[in-house]
Amino acid sequence: MKYKKVIVIILLVCIGTIYEIHSKEQKVYEKYVVVIDPGHGGWDQGASREQIYEEDLNFQVALYLKQFLESQDITVIMTRTSDVDLASTTSDNRKREDLKRRVEIMNTGDAFVSIHMNISESSVKGSQVFSSKKEESIKLADTIQKELKKLNNSKFISKIGDYYLLNESSTIGVIVECGFLSNVDERKQLQQPQYQEKLAYAICTGILEYKGKK
Ligand SMILES: [Zn+2]
Numbered sequence: 001m002k003y004k005k006v007i008v009i010i011l012l013v014c015i016g017t018i019y020e021i022h023s024k025e026q027k028v029y030e031k032y033v034v035v036i037d038p039g040h041g042g043w044d045q046g047a048s049r050e051q052i053y054e055e056d057l058n059f060q061v062a063l064y065l066k067q068f069l070e071s072q073d074i075t076v077i078m079t080r081t082s083d084v085d086l087a088s089t090t091s092d093n094r095k096r097e098d099l100k101r102r103v104e105i106m107n108t109g110d111a112f113v114s115i116h117m118n119i120s121e122s123s124v125k126g127s128q129v130f131s132s133k134k135e136e137s138i139k140l141a142d143t144i145q146k147e148l149k150k151l152n153n154s155k156f157i158s159k160i161g162d163y164y165l166l167n168e169s170s171t172i173g174v175i176v177e178c179g180f181l182s183n184v185d186e187r188k189q190l191q192q193p194q195y196q197e198k199l200a201y202a203i204c205t206g207i208l209e210y211k212g213k214k
Pocket of ligand 1: 047054115116117
């Protein structure tokens with residue numbers, strides 16, 4: 001009887017250890033790294049209308065997105081964490097050096113999302129997602145676009161974009177143009193923290209859908 005008890009205990013300990021190792025392995029596989037790139041910053045304010053600057057709005061949406069993704073156990077890397085650009089002050093092509101540095105950071109993740117605001121000569125409004133030519137980027141852009149459409153009824157569809165960040169990065173990723181600063185109503189919306197939070201939530205949901213988590 002005594003020996004049987006000892007054997008049962010040993011077996012339980014072994015099963016427990018195996019289970020622990022297994023769940024640890026699963027966690028490692030679940031670790032997903034998303035690079036969030038709040039577009040522009042520093043000397044580069046991006047698009048602007050009526051003293052409203054794209055760099056600031058991009059950053060605010062990016063911070064909400066960071067919170068949402070981290071709450072889902074996704075690791076987030078930000079290309080900038082304050083109002084700066086990524087080039088050295090002595091660079092003779094600051095914009096290019098800034099973008100180059102962003103791509104280097106993007107390539108350290110599993111996926112990237114670059115946050116931007118758009119402008120147009122017309123009164124057009126709504127979010128639009130641009131992807132690189134990679135099939136997985138196109139899929140990611142589609143799921144994010146679908147969620148943004150639910151939020152602001154955007155007439156746009158996701159599209160392959162000819163942008164440096166998309167062309168030069170080796171990882172999958174998208175540029176999200178959240179809305180148009182040139183549209184008076186949308187400009188007001190884009191400044192509201194509640195709306196910025198909703199944009200971030202839609203982007204996060206799109207990423208989770210792409211990952212098959214939702
Ligand atoms: Zn921009």
